[in-house]
Amino acid sequence: MLTRLRILINEVMSGLDSDKLSFWFFNQKGKYIEALLSANKRVNKDGKITGVLCFLHVSSSELQHAMLVQRMSEQAALNSLTKVSYLRHELKNGLNGIKFIEDLLDSLELCEEQRRNLRKSYLCREQFAQIVDDFDVESIEQCYTEMKCAEFKLGESLEVVMNQVAGLSRERKVEVVFDAPEQVLSLSVFGDNLRVQQVLSDFLSNALNFTPYFEGSSVIFRVTPKMERIGAKVQVAHIEFRITHPTPGIPEKLVHDMFHLNRSVTREGLGLYISQKLVKIMNGTVQYLREAERASFIILIEFPVSPSLTSDNKWSKK
Template identity: 35%
Template sequence: MLMGEVFGTEISCCCLKNQESFVNVEILLNKAMMGVETEKVSFCFYRRSGNYVECLLSASKKVDDEGITTEVFCFMQLASTELQQALHLQRLSAQTALIRLKTLSYMKQQIKNSLSGITYSRKLLEGTNLDEEQKHLLHTNVQCQRQLNKILDDTDLESIMDGLRLQQILADFLTVSINFSPNGDQLWISSSLRKDRLGDSFHLAHLELWITHSGSGIPNEFFNDMYENNNDTSEEGVSLLVNRKLLKLMNGDVRYVRETGKSSLIILVELASNRTQVPRLRQLFR
């Protein structure tokens, strides 16, 4: 009755976004009927008035005295504006992080393949008659390969909590800063990290990043976009807006300071971390 009469893809129903949404809800209900524990899922539909509604849907089974599932209870939690924005940004961030993680994994594998070929060639050369200078060059080659392998093996960004998301934010702010810096001028990046102890094993890391560039700076209209003061938002403004919202979700924010001949983006963020992650976070932004 719920699917097909109340919600569905027909005009007479509260329409779902597409057939895939219909199937996903059916899967959720079937899992609940089979007794599988389900989590809240994002559920979107159009009211008969045409308004778009985004909420969270959960399902739980009802059993009889013999433990047999007879019904499924569904609960819909209407999302506040803040929750809707958080869900949207979470999906957007997750998709971006996944794409970058896949790209990073592909690059790591391709570099490792190339290093394997270099190693094979080097071992062949080691079996020939080499003078001292050539041996020294091969030794340097070995050290470089070891350093590259160490970098590849230590690149575990997933273990640094919001590392990928934070790098995405930093990269976008860097891009905007570079776009509004004079050609040939310099751009400076500095950081500071302060930690507060939370119990025996965890810390609250307060990270502050400064991106300073010369020139007249980023136009004010882009910051109006970032603070949602403009109706007509530019591409750069959308980038600033999304990244500021992501920072707010991480208990952070961004400020822009103009000085004579230079301007600075100041990124503030708080991250919960354990003992091993604080040093790695510090290394990540050196």
């Protein structure tokens, strides 16, 4: 403390401007006091520095308490950040191990079905790795996070989504009925396939979690395409992903959290909020529609169609 005070005084004596110095002491009653110390140069009529004037700025007890609470909050946030960094590091070690095993399997002679399963494992791992790297949630909230734009098979991504909720479906004893035309399953489009997998699996898993079990209970995952031709060579696929489940459906608070983040948000609410924002970044929209006996997530996303399919008549606008 004394060393920092000497540095402050020397800077002022040298004619430099200095910042305020955090200063603490114990008063006559033994109470710990925090203050800010400022120093100003003293000059004579010729402008020569002849000394230093020091001032102590002591805050009120209320302000000191607020400063203490702020420091405790900052320390708690720092501790949480350290824990998150640790978890990310450990998760990446596990992901690296999975990748190593995948590479070993890829070097073997596998049948077509085995290679398809290996490909799905790869896509799940890549999706997981991207979520682990989502350290800057604020960029997603403000809708300026970067999205990749690469060609991918929509049917392959939808199959991965179904695989991700298969375990939850068995656990909840609720069947997931997948309904999509063959044209969608063979469609090659441009976009961020990992983000598409992330948001669809999140909406689908929430629908499963809030579907009551009864004989024949199910969640319907329906995919409907609408093609649009722009000019002679460009086609855009407007895809509606509709996830329908029985009422009462998602609680009102979670639906509110999906569009409005607040301090009391739950894990499920935060997941829905981030998924909704990711869809928005993909120039899409999300709705939650309640009807008398059912409720639905309605996700609309448009994808540029691969040029290899542009000239195919079956995808021409009717």
